[in-house]
Amino acid sequence: MGWYKAGKIAVTNGSKAITGNGTDFVTNVKPGFAFLGPDFQLYEIDTVVSATSATLATAYRGVTAAAADYGIFQTQGIIADLSAQVAALINNYGNIAQQFPDALNAISAAQNSAGAAQATAGAKYGKGNILGTVGQTGGAPTGAIIERGSNANGEYVRFADGTQMCTKLHLAVGDTAAFQSLPLAAAFVGNTVGVSLSFETGPNVGAAVDWYAFAATVSAHYTGGVAYLLYRGASMPVNGYVHVLAVGRWF
Structure with a gap:
């Protein structure tokens, strides 16, 4: 995901609030994302309140600004969270996933067995040897x-x-x-x-x-x-x- 910087924002010195105009924080911003303010300092997004409202994890230290440019981007913290979630999924469902190769191996073995049985039956009763020398072992x-x-x-x-x-x-x-x-x-x-x-x-x-x-x-x-x-x-x-x-x- 690239930088999100649609619309303008207003921030106040000493406040954690971000007020947007023409923004859609709900769709494009998540807690843990990095916020580059008008003071060119980085802050962490703490919560997304609405499409035009979000809060910072720490108070804004720069000069109060209105209709200012900004930038928000995804950080490694989100990737780490995602990795943790994937690890949890693997831990919970890994045994089930492991069963698929076993099932495929069993199917393959059954196919090979059926093919061998068919070949054996064909060798005994195929049209190529209906007529020939008969024999018997133990009846x-x-x-x-x-x-x-x-x-x-x-x-x-x-x-x-x-x-x-x-x-x-x-x-x-x-x-x-x-x-x-x-x-x-x-x-x-x-x-x-x-x-x-x-x-x-x-x-x-x-x-x-x-x-x-x-x-x-x-x-x-x-x-x-x-x-x-x-x-x-x-x-x-x-x-x-x-x-x-x-x-x-x-x-």
């Missing part, structure tokens, strides 16, 4: 959602929940006297497999499917399979195509 899926493959023993589909399906088109010979081994493309676990056979041409529909009988005699080199018996009428072709569908679990 929890660790790989892709669906795995599809094939080999000399047919085709298979594995799902992340443990379900597995094997299919095969097999050229069979009718009138088998004993169960015939038919390996499949992928291994099942335990007694979890259900098998169905259907015939394209050839043998009569008199097939028997016995997974358990076959599994009991399976050798280590087998990946899994079924055993079957075929019967045919005298006029039926000897050979026929058998469609095999096995459904069970891979873990």
